[in-house]
Amino acid sequence: MEATEEKLLELYEKLQAAYGPQGWWPAETPFEVMVGAVLTQATAWRNVERAIERLKAAGALSPEGMARLSEEELEELIRPAGFFRQKARRLRALLQLIERHGGVEGLLALPTERLRAELLSVPGIGPETADSILLYAAGRPVFVVDAYTRRILHRLGLLRDEKASYEEMQELFERALPRDPELFGEYHALLVRLAKEHCRAKPRCAGCPLAPPCAHSTESA
DNA sequence: ACCCAGGGTCATA
DNA sequence: TATGACCATGGG
DSSP: OOHHHHHHHHHHHHHHHHHOOOOOOOOSSHHHHHHHHHHTTTSOHHHHHHHHHHHHHTTOSSHHHHHTSOHHHHHHHHGGGSSHHHHHHHHHHHHHHHHHTTSHHHHHTSOHHHHHHHHHTSTTOOHHHHHHIIIIITOOOOOOOOHHHHHHHHHTTOOSSTTOOHHHHHHHHHHHSOSOHHHHHHHHHHHHHHHHHHTTOSSTTTTOSSOSSOTTOSSOO
């Protein structure tokens, strides 16, 4: 096994030992995961929770319930999540994809590659949002890459070229790790946790579970 | 008052 | 291909 792959496994074990299970994705249904995946784009999860709660209270946290809303009503409900006009459009486009496949179950039953392509065809759903849905709603062994992932890999010196694409980084993880959706889900959540816990902590590296050089430090190793 | 969140799209060059 | 502007709310 290559050195990089071993380090990715080591990192996972360290994070897991430090933080334990993260229990992602916090949602009761696959549809709720999909909605949350759109709402959380460039948005603090706290604000997404408010929006989700409002949708739930309005009976709009199901495809049927959401379909009953006008675009303006949907906008108003999700307002706390920010970018609410864009996101209302994106949710409605996602809803149409779901309806075209006879419901959430039908859509999520598609083969992984096909499902990914269908999700990416929805305006406003990019690689990370699509993969979050594949992993956390459909339970597929797909690794979710985000800005934190790139930053941390870079700091740890695990990125060959600085300009690795999303898919290249994804392949890196998917090659290094056992193809287990449970593990992928925890790993991604742990990377987010690491960033949240310590990136803005003061003092900066207090309690960081990683050996120095600290993975999230902006200073070069 | 500034910075940034569990991104993605579109217009320029 | 590669930057920048834009979307918008809420907390540090």
